Amino acid sequence: MEVMEDGNLMDKVLILIQRDMEYYTEKQSVLQEKICPGVVGGKLDFPRSASFAAVKLVLWWEDEFVAAYKKDSGFLQQQKPTKVSNDEHGAGIVKTSDPAKFTAAITKSSDQLLDHLHVLTQEALDHADLTVLTGTIGAAALIKNCLWCYVQRSEGKQAGLDELQKYQKKYQEMGEALAERLLDLHSRLLSLYILQDSEGLDWENERVFCESERGSYVIQMWWLYMQGTKDDLWNTVPPKMAQRVFAGMLNESLTILTVRYSHAMPSKARSQLYTVDISNLLLCVTKLLPAICNTANEFTGSQLNTQNKMLRDIHSKCQELLTCLLLRGSDLHVLYKMFKRGYDQIGILKPKLPGPSPWITFTMNHLYPELDLTSASSFIELLVLLPQPQPNWAQLLKFICMDECKVGKIFLNAALNELKPKCGVFLCSGDGSCKGVDTTSTFLTMKHYHDIIMAFTFLVLTIGNEREYRQLLLKFITKDATWMKSFDKRHVWSQQRPPWYEAIVQLAKPLMKPISDIVINAVKTGASMYQASSIVLTAFTQLWDCIGPELFIISSMLQDLLSTSVVPMGNSVLLQFLISGLYSELLESSTSNPPSVTIHLEDDKGNKAKDSLFDGTKSTPEEIALAVAEALCGIDEDNKHTEEINALLHEAKRATEDNPMNTEGIRRATHSDNVLEVMTSLLLSSKQGKRSLKILHHFMQNNDEWLMDILQGKSTELKPTLANKKSKGLLHTMFYIGDKPFDELLIGNWTPNWQQLFTVPMGLNAHRVAVQIFARWDLKHGNNQETLVNIQKILKPTSA
Template structure:
């Protein structure tokens, strides 16, 4: 789309809106731009894409901000909007700097935002009139992007007139309200489709029919099509609208449609021949919700329905409706003889009337997740594997990576998943003769708007179908980096060193002759990267001294003394891990200066000097690799080691990785520390990508399968299921298991679960059974006395 790039902002905006409308009228769609995946979601809930008009307007706004404030707003992270010098290349006519001021900027922004808001309203009405989801999601993305941009400007304007800042906030509020309103319309559209088309089938919903549905060979079409629609819609939402909004829309769909289904099945009074269909549909529904629910939860406690008072209203509603379905299934689907056995002992002895114990999973969830809870009555302490599986399931179901939850999954339960991944990845990597070094220096922009260009937004080799030595190297580095930032000395010894020292010749990299070697193990590189950010000032200082005539001996002394000066700024994990390595190192290995700490320091500095490719820097690097020879620098080395020892004594040893299970705030702080660096961002991204694409293998290991083979899979598992599989399977479980007899339910055990049911509620469900409704049942069946006996038991109370 060709546009005028020079001239007054309002003139350009009017032309932009005109061209965008012409494009829509011609092609009945909205031209969209992809947003950089590195910023999608987050606290401001950035969209995955936005209309071309919105993206263009943001670029023009940033030029106006630069002209008015002579600095970048911080919203644009790329080459636009960073310095005042950008004005000569991005703004004005022919490179002439724009003349502007904050008041003029506020006026232009408010007017242009109102113009585009009106344009988005027109497109929204067109989308709703034609039920065009593509156009609707495009306008949602535009509103979300402009809302975030206006919020950023409101936080960064420095104008003495407070009303000017209020104008920006009012504009931002308009776009926020528009986005929320569009999300409601999107939810309403999906709910209408569900209620009017998906959940209607006259044949399978004919409960009073005296003929079995499909000869009792399958469940109804309604539940199956509802499951397929929910799965497809979830994928569409995850790939189009902002992640948090997608989650809210999907949770509303699940809650609203579940309301219809719960009322329908709890109030239905099926005939004898339709009772198996009724029971099968409810069991299928509970399994479907069990698979869909993790997408709208944030923890395993929410997933299991524990502590319902602290959960969101929608989650409480979903758990309550599923519990109602389970009650209906137990009282309608259990054999009449089972009811007689339970209630004939006395209603006061039946556990379903007892209140549910606090802090326990919802009974319906335990029923649906029968593979994780083999015994209905023992919920006091969940097995470690069960807690990990549930937490991992929630993590994998989110529309965007949840870094805090990923860290929690890795480190909880004594780092069980972390140790599994690290041990297996080191074992796989050792099979290769290559010891590749991960490339952290490449900073290549993606094609998305707002990309910062630091390389952390790029996918981690998503095109590869096989796991190579590079994959394993990156994974080992990433896992080591994470535990170094979060763990304590005990964690290093129990987790990191346990995996490292289990490999043959792990200590070779600490031989003093290997200090020159640039091919290093991944875990070794993660340790040296702890000090890498502090090396630049040391290099600058010593090279300046050499330029003014300092000898090589003096230069080495300056380096050692600089290490002493910066020691208190280093991450405490560096001192702890070097002490641990020193203790575990075999006596046959001699590191530089007989010190692992000095060996790592010189090794890291040598690598940085080599990158400079200057003769003076490389000469200094070679001299440092022999700094312990001839006892020339014994005093400086001893002073350095003493300083490290003193710092170690004053640093308190924390709880380490156990902190992730103690407090959510501490978990957020830990993950924020990791995300502060490019290495940390990449590390979490590598681990997230691997866990997501190899979740089947990981879940199998947690369940205790393949105990003899600890190897990682050599093929990336992408979990893309074909359409036919989605139609006839709930996850990996086929539909209608209860009808075909593959799901054997122990009904008596279910009556032993406390559910807090009232006797009136139970009796209402029981009397809806066909045996109680059929007047001919008592006289034609030998066990006809059961019906009046059960009725008399409830009428007596």
């Protein structure tokens, strides 16, 4: 779609809306633009895509903001150049504005786009067009977030700020209203079409359904629709909104199904269909429920948030369905035995105990028969973590850190096994470099395993303590017989480093760019290579307070384990890490001019250093960076910088003593949700921390079956892979609940232990039990007088 880029904002907006409406009229769709996955979701719930009109308007608004405030708003992540137009004489004119004009232009254009979105919304609802509806939702979400950013960035309370807040609220309300309409649309489709089947719902029919070869179509079609809709919601609307809509769909459809099955009076021929349907339904809900939960406790019903009424409703309805299944589907002789014991001996009539809901225990024991629910906290956390519409970084961190980093150790062991040299053929170097070179393989290459090890190492370094360093990192590092090789000062220039080594170097990353700029600028203005080395050491010393205690502590631990035959730079593991990191930074230095920074410099004798043969004043920044990098490789030769090195090490030790490491370490992640959020924010505050969490999350998503088997204690021959996980196909989704086929009660693959179920405390009262039991056809019409008498004795007060 072509729109003009020059001219008054209001004129451009009118033409933009006109062109967008013309596009809809012609194509019956909304032109959309994708949004970077890195910002999707979050606290503001950014959409995955927005209409072209909304995206273009935001870009124009940013030009207006820069003109009014002489700075960028920060909404576009990267600063956008100020718009420059030409006058009639060809001279460049920078667009000018002020906060009042900016606010007036934004509110007017917001109002015009709002009217346009209302028109598109009405068209979408009239034609039940979900594509157009989700497109308008994305546009409303994007504009709402942009207005929120402008409100936060606006200075003071200038005129018109209230108007910005008013329109921000309007777009927020519009997004919420559209989400309600989306939910209403899906709920109507479910109730009017999916959940209707005159043949399968004819419970009083004396003929068996489908020759007793299958359950009803309703549950199967409902399962398929819910799965497909979840995928659509996850890929279209903002993540949090998608989760709310899907939760509403599940809750409302479950209401219909629960009322239907709890009040049904099936004939003898349809009684088996009744129990098969309920069993299928409970298994389906067990698979769908994790997508709308935030914690394992919410999924199991152990500690439901009192504010999350929807989850409480879902658990209560599923518990009602389990009651129907138990009291109507259990064998008659089981009923006879249980009710012969007396009221006090019937477990289901006793108050429910703390812990997982009985219905979730019932289905989980069938779906995962080898799983011990009492000690399966990691497994259940994984079930909840995987189907989320957006990564929950705090939950991911908790999962990795649970049970003393059980999952993290699994990742490390998998990577270590693959990195072991297994080639063994003639001329094999034995360092594992011959592995992972097959680029056509779907399995992880050596680089991928390096990334996983580096990610987990950085995570432990950032939030762990000394004990965890020893148990998790040093134990892993020293498994490699050649680990000390990395600390030979002759290899300080090498860029082929072990992943754990690179992760440790990343701790000093905040210092590398400033020091690189400083030393390049110094050499550019005439400093010698000797002075450049002094500048580096002095800068490390003066800026050391910017580094936490983790680098010094892990360096000291490795120093203690280092053999006397290996000599690191300046005989210091810490200095080896620092010079390695700066060497890499200098190699990657950009061509931009470094800032002018003054460093107080003296050589080791307090005199002016001798001039270098390298003339930095006539060299490019790239040449200077390479020269300095090579000079750093000999920084400890001839004891020229001994005092400066000692000063750096002394400063690092002093700073660590003044700022000791937290003693609780990783265990804090599982003790308090507030502390977990702080630790997650700490990781996300650095580029390497973000990358580490994303690598671990991606690896886990694509290897969920492999990881689940390990957490269940199964032996598996599956290999982890980094390829995008492939769907098992529509037919598998239709006829399977996870890995279990539909109608397992019918085909004999599942025989519940009814007698044991009767011993589970469920908090039922005699009236509820009586209603369900006396609806059984075999008690109403069969010759089972003794069983009926025993039941009536116990439930006599309520069965009259």
